[in-house]
Amino acid sequence: MSRPLYADINLQALQHNYHLAQQCAPNAKAIAIVKADAYGHGAVQVAQALVNDAPAFGVATIEEALTLREASIQTPILLLEGFFESSEIELLHEHQLWCSLHSEWQLQMLEACDQEGNLTLWLKVDSGMHRLGFCPDDALAQVIERLKGLKAVGQLGLMTHFARADEADNPYTSRQIELMKALAAQYQLPLCIANSPATMQFPEAQGDWVRPGIMLYGASPLPTGHPVGDQLQTVMTLRSKLISVRELPAGEPIGYGGRFVTPQTPTRIGVVAAGYGDGYPRHAVDGTPVLVNGQRVPLAGRVSMDMLTVDLSDQPNAQPGDDVVLWGEGLDINEVAAACDTISYTLMTGLLPRVPRRYR
Structure with missing residues (x-):
């Protein structure tokens, strides 16, 4: 007789929560975030449950992405932290992985590689989190031009991360949104900026793509009594x-x-x-x-x-x-x-x- 402790994972509830995220952002595509083994739920099983709905998955590392590829998940996979060394660039091409780009050293590695391809890159901008990302100043235009000049780059988009999106009345998130929307308009690039709390309560942050994470798993990042949070189902x-x-x-x-x-x-x-x-x-x-x-x-x-x-x-x-x-x-x-x-x-x-x- 086995020890009685186990985690009961309700995949129907997971699908319900993903569809709720889509309803919150009807004009955007929703990248299902499955990093950290899908928040402890099992990345392969979660991806398999969402493969007919999600147009892309998001992970933190290339190892997490390759685990999904080995399980025959062919959906686009976004590396939220990008690559860590130049040897990974070949794997991006081989496995058709999307990649965030947040630092000058990554850009220099791409330029040194000079490999032909059709990579989808999401240029990360530091709009106020002050963790990763290029500064939103005049130098950003030069970064974009350098990327557009690379034979390896196909599609290019802009992304950022919110620092206080769980605080509905804090103007900090609105300033981040306004900055990113202005940059997207200036450079005519698709935008991916909304995490779970922003997807749930900042419709103006939805852009072209959203990145629901914790809400997929039935835990609200917002205070109790929120109309969207109250609809989430426990996974x-x-x-x-x-x-x-x-x-x-x-x-x-x-x-x-x-x-x-x-x-x-x-x-x-x-x-x-x-x-x-x-x-x-x-x-x-x-x-x-x-x-x-x-x-x-x-x-x-x-x-x-x-x-x-x-x-x-x-x-x-x-x-x-x-x-x-x-x-x-x-x-x-x-x-x-x-x-x-x-x-x-x-x-x-x-x-x-x-x-x-x-x-x-």
Whole structure:
């Protein structure tokens, strides 16, 4: 009998969320972002589920792109960080990969290669994130002319990344949008600038392409109560079972360090097969919500590598073998993430390989 912990991946919900992203940006094409193993969901399985809908996929590295190609995914794949060394340029041509270009050293490598081809390049502009990208000054025109002069370059577009698109009332995003739209008009190039929060709440940011990421996986990057966020469907549910139930008198410390002390006699303590060795955060605080038989119970004590403990005092009938949900259906991953002082992205991408993914 196998350990009961697994990630339940609802591919129909994934498809629903992709279609919702398309509805938010009806005049744009949506690149489905599947980097970091599709945010922990399994890049190959996610791409296979979306291959009839998505006109392109986005990944961080060429290794991630080649994994999709090896799985017979022939859809265009965009390298969001571009290439890291000149030897990768040949692979761009061989596997017909799209590539972002964000630095002078990358441009010089392309010029030195001087290989004929028809590469699709997305020129990344630093519109305010101040992480990667060319400065939007007069030198940008020279960069564009150099790219247009290369025999390897076919299509060219402009892209950027938003720093504060999850803040609806912050004017910073609007300034980034205005800058990028002006550059696209000036150079007559297609535009790809909207991430998930911008796709959901900044229609003026949609451009020719959008890049939905976290929203595909059912976690809203926006505050609760947003009309689009409320329509997202949960894709990943982390499920396990109780493997032990004990009754302890008041005053007994639970787990490493004895952080939680039983408050009453008797206190029912349940042990769940899940721990930080699976990717559940060790720094989760007492009271972090867990579902047992569909009912909320609090985490009680420090998370161990393979197990965690919960207070079952309000569930007198809970027994070993009962169902547990650590996040997902019935328990918003954003709520669990907030209790762990992190974000949903880290919970999803931090789920380790030993946790089986089961697809439906």
